[in-house]
Amino acid sequence: MDRKIAVLGDIHSNLEALDTVIEDARAQGVNEWLCVGDVVGYNANPNECCARIRELGAVTVCGNHDHYCAWREPLDDFSPLAATVVQWTRDALSSENTEWLRSLHHVELAAGLTLVHATLDGPAYWGYVFDDLDAETSISYQKTQVCFHGHTHVPVAFEMHHGRVFRLAPGIFRLDAGRKYFLNTGSIGQPRDGDVRASYCIYVPSDKHVEYRRVPYDIEKTQRAIYDAGLPTRLATRLSEGR
Numbered sequence: 539m540d541r542k543i544a545v546l547g548d549i550h551s552n553l554e555a556l557d558t559v560i561e562d563a564r565a566q567g568v569n570e571w572l573c574v575g576d577v578v579g580y581n582a583n584p585n586e587c588c589a590r591i592r593e594l595g596a597v598t599v600c601g602n603h604d605h606y607c608a609w610r611e612p613l614d615d616f617s618p619l620a621a622t623v624v625q626w627t628r629d630a631l632s633s634e635n636t637e638w639l640r641s642l643h644h645v646e647l648a649a650g651l652t653l654v655h656a657t658l659d660g661p662a663y664w665g666y667v668f669d670d671l672d673a674e675t676s677i678s679y680q681k682t683q684v685c686f687h688g689h690t691h692v693p694v695a696f697e698m699h700h701g702r703v704f705r706l707a708p709g710i711f712r713l714d715a716g717r718k719y720f721l722n723t724g725s726i727g728q729p730r731d732g733d734v735r736a737s738y739c740i741y742v743p744s745d746k747h748v749e750y751r752r753v754p755y756d757i758e759k760t761q762r763a764i765y766d767a768g769l770p771t772r773l774a775t776r777l778s779e780g781r
Contacts, residue, residue, distance in 0.1 A: 540567075540742060540744050541569065541570055541649070541742065541743050542567045542568045542569055542570070542740060542741075542742055543568065543569075543570040543571070543651075543741045543742070544563040544568040544572070544738060544739070544740055545572045545573070545574065545651075545653075545686045545721075545739040545740070545741060546571065546572070546573045546574070546591075546723065546726055546738050547573060547574035547575060547576065547601075547687075547688035547722075547723040547724070547725065547726065547738070548574075548575075548576045548601070548688045548689070548691050548723075548724070548725035548726060548727060548728065549573075549576065549577050549578075549591070549725075550577075550579045550580040550603065550725070550726075550727030551577075551578050551579060551580060551582060551583050551584040551587050551627065551727065552580075552583070552587070552726060552727030552728065552760050552777075553583035553587055553590070553760070553763075554755050554756045554757075554759045554760045555727050555736040555753075555760065556587055556590055556726055556736075557590070557755075558736060558753050558754075558755035559726050559736050559753055559755075560590065560594070562751065562753045563738070563740065563751075566740055566751075570649060571595065571596035571597075572597050572598075572648055572651070572653055573598040573599070573653075574598075574601070574653050574655055574686050574687055574723055575598065575601030575604055575642070575655035575688060575689075576601030576602065576655060576688060576689070576727075577601070577603075577639070578603055578607050578627050578631070578639070579601075579607060579623055579624065579627060580620070580623050580727065580773055581727055581764060581773065582760075582763035582766070582767040582769060583763060584630055584635070585630065585632050585635055587727075588635040588638060588639070589635070592638060597646050597648040597649075597653065598646075598653075599642060599643060599645060599646050599653045599655050600639070600643060600644050600655060601655040601656075601688065601689065602664040603620075603624065603627075604639045604642060604655075605639075606624050607624055607628055607631060607636075607639065608628075608631070608636050608637075608640045609640065610628060613625075615664070619770055619772060619773070622769070623769060623770075623773065626767070626769060644661035644662050645661050647681075647682065649741075649743060650684075650743060651684050651741070652680060652681065652684070652685035653685070654685060654686075655687060655688055656688075657672070657676045658675075658676040658677075658679035658680055658685065659676055659678070659679050666690050667687065667689070667690065667696075667720070668690065670696065670703040670704070670705060671703075673696035673698075673703050673720045674698065674703045676720055677696070677698045677703065677718050680718055680720065683713060683718055683719065684713065684721065684741070684748075685718075685719070685720050685721070686741075687720065687721070687722055687723075688722060688723055688725070689722075690730070691725035691729055691730035692722060692724060692729075692730055693708040693722055693723060693724030693731065693737045693739075693750050694708060694721075694722045694724075695711075695719060695720075695721050695722070695750075696720040696721070697714075697717055697718070697719050698717060698720075699714075699716075708724070708737075708750035709749075709750055710747075710748070710750070711747075711748055712745065712746050712747050712748070714746075719748075721748065723737060723738055723739045723750075724737025724738070724750070725737055726738055728776070728777065730780065730781055732779075732780045733752060733780050734754075734757060734777065734778060734779070734780040735754045736753045737750065737751070737752055738751055738753075739751070757777050760774075760777060761774035761775075761777060761778075
């Protein structure tokens, strides 16, 4: 059986989106799981999402929300909206899930891939990769052909060839030998590219095949959970906007 690996990221406590992605991935024959972090934050089901990722046995790296929800450090770099949810999540997390989040590393090597949440040049500083220059900096630290990352909530693929970085449209493609790839999975739990569907990737090592997938889920159910938890209304409305 070919290995088919689902790469998940920026789940952000959105249980409905995560369960739908897991179902979709299994329907595609996925038999391994990786996660580029931010399992928690923003939405209302942090414990359930931690449990799902742990049950899958997914190799997972630490995202900024994972870190700050597990450790009670100052939230100076967070927007007021995000800081409110971090405080709520800290109180909502079980001690077991808090300890699991604390155990996560910033960078992992798995299945011949590199995983990081933010950047490879400073993975604990939570920088963003928005453009070709940002990607080039991270790729210069990359020891494997492929690195999956997240953090921006926008699916995008960067390819380095002959010292130059090119942006590829997220879709279906095969990796070329002699080139490096820095691939953002997009977000399962809070997409920000104008597409409200959950985003994740499937990687097939045998033929170097990468597929970006978008999956619709029950947004209204996630929104109801946010309202019921007493979290800010903006967290619910933005899910309908993909921003």
